[in-house]
Amino acid sequence: MRQGAVRLNDVSITYDRLLAVQGITGSFEPGSLTAIAGPNGAGKSTLLKAVMGELSLSSGSIERGTSKGSRFGYLPQAAEIDRHFPLSVADTVMLGMWGRTGAFGGVSREAARKGRDALQSVGLEGLERRHIGTLSAGQFQRVLFARLLLQDAEIIMLDEPFTAIDAGTTRDLLAIVKRWNGAGRTVIAVLHDFDQIRAHFPQTLLMARRPISWGSTETALTPENLLRARTMAENLHGHPPGEGFAA
Amino acid sequence: MSFYAAVIHPFVEYGFMRRALIACVALGIGSGPIGVLLMLRRMSLVGDAMSHAVLPGAAIGFLIAGGLSLPAMGLGGIVAGLIVALLSGLVSRTTVLKEDASFASFYLASLALGVLVVSLRGSNIDLLHVLFGTILAIDATALYFVGAITSFTVVTLAIVYRPLVVECFDPGFLRSVRGGGAIYHVLFLFLVVLNLVASFQALGTLMAVGLMMLPASVAQLWARTLPVMMLIAAGVAAVSGLLGLIISYHFGLASGPTIILVAAAAYCLSLLFCPSGAVRRLFPARI
Ligand SMILES: Nc1ncnc2c1ncn2[C@@H]1O[C@H](COP(=O)(O)OP(=O)(O)OP(=O)(O)O)[C@@H](O)[C@H]1O
Numbered sequence: 001m002r003q004g005a006v007r008l009n010d011v012s013i014t015y016d017r018l019l020a021v022q023g024i025t026g027s028f029e030p031g032s033l034t035a036i037a038g039p040n041g042a043g044k045s046t047l048l049k050a051v052m053g054e055l056s057l058s059s060g061s062i063e064r065g066t067s068k069g070s071r072f073g074y075l076p077q078a079a080e081i082d083r084h085f086p087l088s089v090a091d092t093v094m095l096g097m098w099g100r101t102g103a104f105g106g107v108s109r110e111a112a113r114k115g116r117d118a119l120q121s122v123g124l125e126g127l128e129r130r131h132i133g134t135l136s137a138g139q140f141q142r143v144l145f146a147r148l149l150l151q152d153a154e155i156i157m158l159d160e161p162f163t164a165i166d167a168g169t170t171r172d173l174l175a176i177v178k179r180w181n182g183a184g185r186t187v188i189a190v191l192h193d194f195d196q197i198r199a200h201f202p203q204t205l206l207m208a209r210r211p212i213s214w215g216s217t218e219t220a221l222t223p224e225n226l227l228r229a230r231t232m233a234e235n236l237h238g239h240p241p242g243e244g245f246a247a
Numbered sequence: 248m249s250f251y252a253a254v255i256h257p258f259v260e261y262g263f264m265r266r267a268l269i270a271c272v273a274l275g276i277g278s279g280p281i282g283v284l285l286m287l288r289r290m291s292l293v294g295d296a297m298s299h300a301v302l303p304g305a306a307i308g309f310l311i312a313g314g315l316s317l318p319a320m321g322l323g324g325i326v327a328g329l330i331v332a333l334l335s336g337l338v339s340r341t342t343v344l345k346e347d348a349s350f351a352s353f354y355l356a357s358l359a360l361g362v363l364v365v366s367l368r369g370s371n372i373d374l375l376h377v378l379f380g381t382i383l384a385i386d387a388t389a390l391y392f393v394g395a396i397t398s399f400t401v402v403t404l405a406i407v408y409r410p411l412v413v414e415c416f417d418p419g420f421l422r423s424v425r426g427g428g429a430i431y432h433v434l435f436l437f438l439v440v441l442n443l444v445a446s447f448q449a450l451g452t453l454m455a456v457g458l459m460m461l462p463a464s465v466a467q468l469w470a471r472t473l474p475v476m477m478l479i480a481a482g483v484a485a486v487s488g489l490l491g492l493i494i495s496y497h498f499g500l501a502s503g504p505t506i507i508l509v510a511a512a513a514y515c516l517s518l519l520f521c522p523s524g525a526v527r528r529l530f531p532a533r534i
């Protein structure tokens with residue numbers, strides 16, 4: 001078993017003065033499959049970015065265990081990538097080989113073959129030369145999964161991977177997620193579909209800026225907890241967090 | 248007027264026209280690809296701000312050298328451009344001021360400062376030269392200067408192409424693989440400043456950014472892949488330089504604005520005739 005859980009100790013994150021994540025404690029065990037759920041603006045994306053080390057914490061700490069360069073793979077929320085950028089599908093997927101090619105290295109024959117295999121496993125063989133701007137949302141999501149496949153990361157973080165994706169593609173991509181998990185990788189996914197979480201994700205972190213529950217999905221997604229999440233969501237949207245209403 | 252008299256003769260006859268031509272082609276080869284990257288990063292306005300920021304630096308170089316001296320003005324411009332590039336990065340990261348507002352303030356201040364400094368010592372003619380460029384001033388030194396910057400730009404772009412493109416397309420990914428995005432961003436800004444400085448003698452500080460943005464806009468209308476876009480942009484910039492020079496020679500016009508107008512004309516024509524342009528929409532292909 002790989003050692004090195006990702007452990008959060010009382011993590012809080014602020015943007016300017018806006019408190020986006022407050023007091024989260026817990027850990028993502030090695031090889032676990034965890035869903036992060038919560039209303040819009042709950043701080044889910046913010047938390048993922050902090051785990052990657054992209055945002056700095058305003059208090060608390062994150063232990064990342066042994067930290068090699070290519071340990072994290074990250075799928076950003078769809079809106080964060082400019083799909084009109086003039087890149088081909090093949091080039092985009094090959095970015096996943098960054099750990100080996102680096103900024104300047106060439107792409108070996110072996111690497112190119114791996115790239116084709118990755119495209120095949122997401123069902124996009126034959127689209128190598130297409131421009132990413134011409135893909136549908138679902139096809140583009142498959143491209144990003146192919147890139148993650150190549151990245152060979154220990155910890156894979158997916159921000160709303162199945163939003164605006166049809167049932168068939170979701171099924172295919174979920175199968176890939178399960179395969180990653182079966183191979184001992186840690187997978188963390190932000191999701192909004194509770195049925196999907198109950199069916200496929202053993203662990204859940206439910207949050208609305210503050211943690212509501214974190215543990216096995218059954219105990220985390222009780223009706224009371226969901227109700228609490230909804231009440232806290234009204235506070236999130238109705239009033240700027242950090243000003244009053246700190247219960 | 249024959250083709251020879253119109254197009255070839257000026258260059259055969261006059262050394263300054265030959266030097267201007269080489270300078271313009273070199274400028275196009277450097278500025279075109281840089282412009283494409285600026286546009287894809289949605290940093291057109293940043294390019295604008297930087298071109299104005301170069302002015303006070305160039306003006307101080309002008310004062311120190313006591314005349315139109317490209318090395319002195321170029322060095323001043325590079326220093327000033329880099330300072331503004333770093334400052335504006337800081338401002339947009341540390342304040343709530345919208346990025347474009349902070350850039351607008353920067354370049355208005357720079358422009359005023361630059362004009363003031365030049366007018367302290369120089370004549371109105373000098374001021375015109377700094378603002379709008381002059382092909383007459385392109386001597387051998389200037390040519391080496393421009394050639395060196397273009398060579399440096401092309402080689403650097405070739406070396407850092409991959410990280411630069413990724414930093415532009417998906418910066419989060421580059422950070423997640425520890426690719427070091429900030430270095431490439433700064434390097435890119437440095438290239439922008441260098442090319443603006445290279446352009447200002449031929450085009451003037453106000454027009455220099457035009458040679459970056461207009462060919463890039465043309466390229467975006469015609470090409471779908473980045474390498475082709477860069478080639479088209481470089482080509483359009485170089486050809487605009489050639490045509491602009493010829494036109495300005497025959498009609499006695501200022502070279503900088505003429506070159507930019509030629510590039511603007513190429514943009515308008517492209518809007519009409521490019522694959523998604525107005526003409527194809529109004530008259531769909533019958534094949
Ligand atoms: N770059 C930013 N600058 C300032 N505030 C931000 C920034 N990104 C997010 N926020 C704020 O932080 C809070 C949490 O945002 P976050 O994107 O983490 O929510 P989320 O849980 O991912 O929501 P969603 O389900 O809509 O994706 C929100 O109130 C948001 O407005």
Ligand SMILES: [Mg+2]
Nearest residue numbers: 044045077159
């Ligand atoms: Mg989000």
